[in-house]
Each structure stands twice: as C-alpha cells, then as structure tokens.
Amino acid sequence: MNEKSIIKVKNLTKMFNKFTAVDNVSFDVKKGEIFGLLGPNGAGKSTILRMLSTLARPTSGTAQIGGYDVIKNDNDVRKLIGIVSEKMIMYNRLTAKENLLFFGNLFNIPKNVLAKKVDDLLELVQLTKFKNSQVGTFSTGMQQRMNVVRALLNTPQVLYLDEPTLGLDPQSSVEIREFIKKLNRENGTTVIVTTHMMVDADLMCDRIAIIDHGKIVALDTSANLKKQLSGTKTTIIKLEIVNLNPEIVETIQTLKCADSVTQEDSTHLKILVHGEEAFDSIIDAIRSKKGKITSIENLQPTLEDVFLHLTGHQVRDSTNQKMPVDTHRGPFARPKARIR
Ligand SMILES: Nc1ncnc2c1ncn2[C@@H]1O[C@H](COP(=O)(O)OP(=O)(O)O)[C@@H](O)[C@H]1O
Ligand SMILES: [Mg+2]
The missing domain is CATH 3.40.50.300 (P-loop containing nucleotide triphosphate hydrolases)
Structure with missing residues (x-):
C-alpha cells in the first residue's frame, strides 16, 4: 500500500x-x-x-x-x-x-x-x-x-x-x-x-x-x-449513411463483429467493432438494406466507449442534465438517474 x-x-x-x-x-x-x-x-x-x-x-x-x-x-x-x-x-x-x-x-x-x-x-x-x-x-x-x-x-x-x-x-x-x-x-x-x-x-x-x-x-x-481500449482489437467507427433506417441498425446489431451500435442522429451510426472481417460485414449489411455509406471515420475512444467495452452496456445520462428540478420534493431534491 x-x-x-x-x-x-x-x-x-x-x-x-x-x-x-x-x-x-x-x-x-x-x-x-x-x-x-x-x-x-x-x-x-x-x-x-x-x-x-x-x-x-x-x-x-x-x-x-x-x-x-x-x-x-x-x-x-x-x-x-x-x-x-x-x-x-x-x-x-x-x-x-x-x-x-x-x-x-x-x-x-x-x-x-x-x-x-x-x-x-x-x-x-x-x-x-x-x-x-x-x-x-x-x-x-x-x-x-x-x-x-x-x-x-x-x-x-x-x-x-x-x-x-x-x-x-x-x-x-x-x-x-x-x-x-x-x-x-x-x-x-x-x-x-x-x-x-x-x-x-x-x-x-x-x-x-x-x-x-x-x-x-x-x-x-x-x-x-x-489507452487500454486502443490497445485492444476494438475499433470505433463512425459512418455517415444516406437512407439510414431501423433495419440497418437491427441487422448490424446481429453481427458478431459489432460490439455495440449507437445511432447518433438521422444519418450517423457509431459502432464498436472487432475482427478483420468487421468492415466487410458491416458494409455488406448496410448495402443489403439499401443504405449508402457516404463517409467512414475512425474515432478515438471516449470514456463512454471504455465503459461500454468493459461492462457491455451504456451508462445512460437519461437525466441529460437538463431535467427540471422537481420542486414538489423541495428545492434540494434532484431527479434520480436512470439507465435504460
Ligand atoms: N438501505 C438499503 N437497503 C436495501 N438495498 C439498498 C439499500 N441501499 C442501497 N441499496 C441497493 O444497493 C444497490 C446500490 O445502491 P447505491 O449505492 O445507492 O447505488 P448508486 O449510488 O451507484 O446509484 C442498489 O441496488 C440499491 O437498490
Ligand atoms: Mg447514488
């Protein structure tokens, strides 16, 4: 010690x-x-x-x-x-x-x-x-x-x-x-x-x-x-996809090479992937569901990615810091955090 x-x-x-x-x-x-x-x-x-x-x-x-x-x-x-x-x-x-x-x-x-x-x-x-x-x-x-x-x-x-x-x-x-x-x-x-x-x-x-x-x-x-996460075989990619639809997300989720999929907005997916075949599999999956990839970016890991990698689930900031304070519970009551 x-x-x-x-x-x-x-x-x-x-x-x-x-x-x-x-x-x-x-x-x-x-x-x-x-x-x-x-x-x-x-x-x-x-x-x-x-x-x-x-x-x-x-x-x-x-x-x-x-x-x-x-x-x-x-x-x-x-x-x-x-x-x-x-x-x-x-x-x-x-x-x-x-x-x-x-x-x-x-x-x-x-x-x-x-x-x-x-x-x-x-x-x-x-x-x-x-x-x-x-x-x-x-x-x-x-x-x-x-x-x-x-x-x-x-x-x-x-x-x-x-x-x-x-x-x-x-x-x-x-x-x-x-x-x-x-x-x-x-x-x-x-x-x-x-x-x-x-x-x-x-x-x-x-x-x-x-x-x-x-x-x-x-x-x-x-x-x-x-750094630990960068040292693993996990890569984080961000894809811009025209015609990004729920089927694309669902299909990628079923792939073994995809550890997690997060839809960031109407055109962007963030995916934690591993394995040599990962890129091919993901591109095939997107094309098979009529999606068109317009850009691919390799991201540096964030703490959120580290958490996801270690635990297999996300810490959801569902209170989003913006939630109003519940005044009925008094001025010091703060909303409870939730994970989905
Ligand atoms: N006094 C208690 N009696 C029974 N279960 C409790 C008590 N306090 C906490 N727990 C349970 O222990 C776990 C950890 O709670 P807590 O330490 O409050 O978590 P966190 O602060 O990380 O949200 C939770 O599942 C909670 O329901
Ligand atoms: Mg607590």
Missing part, C-alpha cells in the same frame, strides 16, 4: 439481506487526489461513500481514512471528512449566511472563527453578493454551491461528493466542477466524487474507478483507461 494514501479501502463489501450492493471493493486514494467513482444508477457508489463516511457499516472488509478505521475510530473519521450527499437540508427562509452560521454552530466552531470562515467560504463560491438573500430564492446551481460550502465548514481533509452535478444545467455543472478543482488545488482537499456522468469523471478526476454491479471493473486515469 502507498504510504501517501489518505484513504485505504480493502475488500469492502456491503450486503442488504442476500443482495450484494458492494462486492469486495479495494482501492487507495492519495492525499490531494480527486478520485472518481463512475457507474450507473444502482452500481453501489453511494453505498461505498456511506461506508467511508461511517453512515453505513460494512458487512466485511476494512476502510481507513487518515489512518482511522471507519468502524473502530468512527468519531475520528467524522472529524476528517465533509459530506455532500444527494439529499441536503438547508433552511430556505434563512439567508446564505444564517444557514452557514447555524450549521457551523453544530460543529462547535468558536464564534469569531466561524464568522470569518463563513465569509471566506461565501467568497470562495462567489456568493458574497448574496449572503443576505434567502437560500430559497437561489438557483439550483447556487444551492448546490451552498451544499458544498456547508460540508466545508469544519475544514475537512477529505470531501465526499455524491453526484454533485445531478440535475444541474450544463453551466452550473461546469461551475461545480471548476469549484471542486479549485478547492482541491488551493486547499489540498482530497476529494472522492461519485457520478454517472462521463464528462464529470473525464474533466474532474485524477483517477477513476469504474463501478458496475458493486464491483470495480477498472481503475486508472482517464487517459490510461482510453
């Missing part, structure tokens, strides 16, 4: 009755790293974070944060961590500043220290201008920044963020990602972030563990994960 690891997870398993939600997971996180847990809904990401936060007890295996065991030294662990969970409570009628002072008092932070801390944190997330506005009037992106700030009140060495961009519009997602990176860079905070969004993992994380059905199926930097 690496001496510089601040988080050491070994054979961590969580069972709910007979169902294994987290299956023998091991990984280390280095001090100052942004570490991503990437996987579809139900993969076990939140359960891993809950165990690392002392909120759920592992069925077996161990996890240490800063040398403290999550079961034996749970109080010490809690002092080191900050949690931004999927659901967060804040008081809509209180202002940004009042909320933070309230939660800071729960941590027993001395009054004068807390006042400065709150001012600094509001400045950090560029909400100083709104410090005396009620949180209920904030946009979803601003509220999410408040959620993150709330988790930073006790100056944690390790910050856990569970799906921080879920339900945010693209611009707010960019802001949150940039803010997490800034925090990591300037304060040296170690971060574990869960996401089902490829773009989050790709743009934010130093290393990514791809999780599927409770297991880590790959763990590396984004660049290395993509």
Whole structure:
C-alpha cells in the first residue's frame, strides 16, 4: 500500500439481506487526489461513500481514512471528512449566511472563527453578493454551491461528493466542477466524487474507478483507461449513411463483429467493432438494406466507449442534465438517474 494514501479501502463489501450492493471493493486514494467513482444508477457508489463516511457499516472488509478505521475510530473519521450527499437540508427562509452560521454552530466552531470562515467560504463560491438573500430564492446551481460550502465548514481533509452535478444545467455543472478543482488545488482537499456522468469523471478526476454491479471493473486515469481500449482489437467507427433506417441498425446489431451500435442522429451510426472481417460485414449489411455509406471515420475512444467495452452496456445520462428540478420534493431534491 502507498504510504501517501489518505484513504485505504480493502475488500469492502456491503450486503442488504442476500443482495450484494458492494462486492469486495479495494482501492487507495492519495492525499490531494480527486478520485472518481463512475457507474450507473444502482452500481453501489453511494453505498461505498456511506461506508467511508461511517453512515453505513460494512458487512466485511476494512476502510481507513487518515489512518482511522471507519468502524473502530468512527468519531475520528467524522472529524476528517465533509459530506455532500444527494439529499441536503438547508433552511430556505434563512439567508446564505444564517444557514452557514447555524450549521457551523453544530460543529462547535468558536464564534469569531466561524464568522470569518463563513465569509471566506461565501467568497470562495462567489456568493458574497448574496449572503443576505434567502437560500430559497437561489438557483439550483447556487444551492448546490451552498451544499458544498456547508460540508466545508469544519475544514475537512477529505470531501465526499455524491453526484454533485445531478440535475444541474450544463453551466452550473461546469461551475461545480471548476469549484471542486479549485478547492482541491488551493486547499489540498482530497476529494472522492461519485457520478454517472462521463464528462464529470473525464474533466474532474485524477483517477477513476469504474463501478458496475458493486464491483470495480477498472481503475486508472482517464487517459490510461482510453489507452487500454486502443490497445485492444476494438475499433470505433463512425459512418455517415444516406437512407439510414431501423433495419440497418437491427441487422448490424446481429453481427458478431459489432460490439455495440449507437445511432447518433438521422444519418450517423457509431459502432464498436472487432475482427478483420468487421468492415466487410458491416458494409455488406448496410448495402443489403439499401443504405449508402457516404463517409467512414475512425474515432478515438471516449470514456463512454471504455465503459461500454468493459461492462457491455451504456451508462445512460437519461437525466441529460437538463431535467427540471422537481420542486414538489423541495428545492434540494434532484431527479434520480436512470439507465435504460
Ligand atoms: N438501505 C438499503 N437497503 C436495501 N438495498 C439498498 C439499500 N441501499 C442501497 N441499496 C441497493 O444497493 C444497490 C446500490 O445502491 P447505491 O449505492 O445507492 O447505488 P448508486 O449510488 O451507484 O446509484 C442498489 O441496488 C440499491 O437498490
Ligand atoms: Mg447514488
């Protein structure tokens, strides 16, 4: 094990009755790293974070944060961590500043220290201008920044963020990602972030563990994960086809050489293929269904392709970041991710 690891997870398993939600997971996180847990809904990401936060007890295996065991030294662990969970409570009628002072008092932070801390944190997330506005009037992106700030009140060495961009519009997602990176860079905070969004993992994380059905199926930097795929016999091609019809897609899907077929728009197909006969078979299939190929492009693998290759299915961003927030469930409720 690496001496510089601040988080050491070994054979961590969580069972709910007979169902294994987290299956023998091991990984280390280095001090100052942004570490991503990437996987579809139900993969076990939140359960891993809950165990690392002392909120759920592992069925077996161990996890240490800063040398403290999550079961034996749970109080010490809690002092080191900050949690931004999927659901967060804040008081809509209180202002940004009042909320933070309230939660800071729960941590027993001395009054004068807390006042400065709150001012600094509001400045950090560029909400100083709104410090005396009620949180209920904030946009979803601003509220999410408040959620993150709330988790930073006790100056944690390790910050856990569970799906921080879920339900945010693209611009707010960019802001949150940039803010997490800034925090990591300037304060040296170690971060574990869960996401089902490829773009989050790709743009934010130093290393990514791809999780599927409770297991880590790959763990590396984004660049290395993509390189691994280039090293296999799998090729990704993009075809432009005149008269692209559902029959063409269905026929290609039945071919052994095609690992996956994605229709990108009315004229483009993206296909993961393998084998020497692949091109011939695909061209024959398209022609047999009256399609005409107007261009073929060889694509560099994306993280989505890596995921597809490793798991055999796609992480569907069906919430698409554009889904409106369900206000009936309160301003902090965010839509659940789904895979199709
Ligand atoms: N308290 C619980 N009781 C029973 N099953 C649970 C509980 N929490 C999570 N699960 C199940 O464990 C699996 C992993 O859940 P979760 O960790 O929330 O996944 P993710 O965060 O990756 O979407 C899911 O199938 C979920 O239904
Ligand atoms: Mg989750």
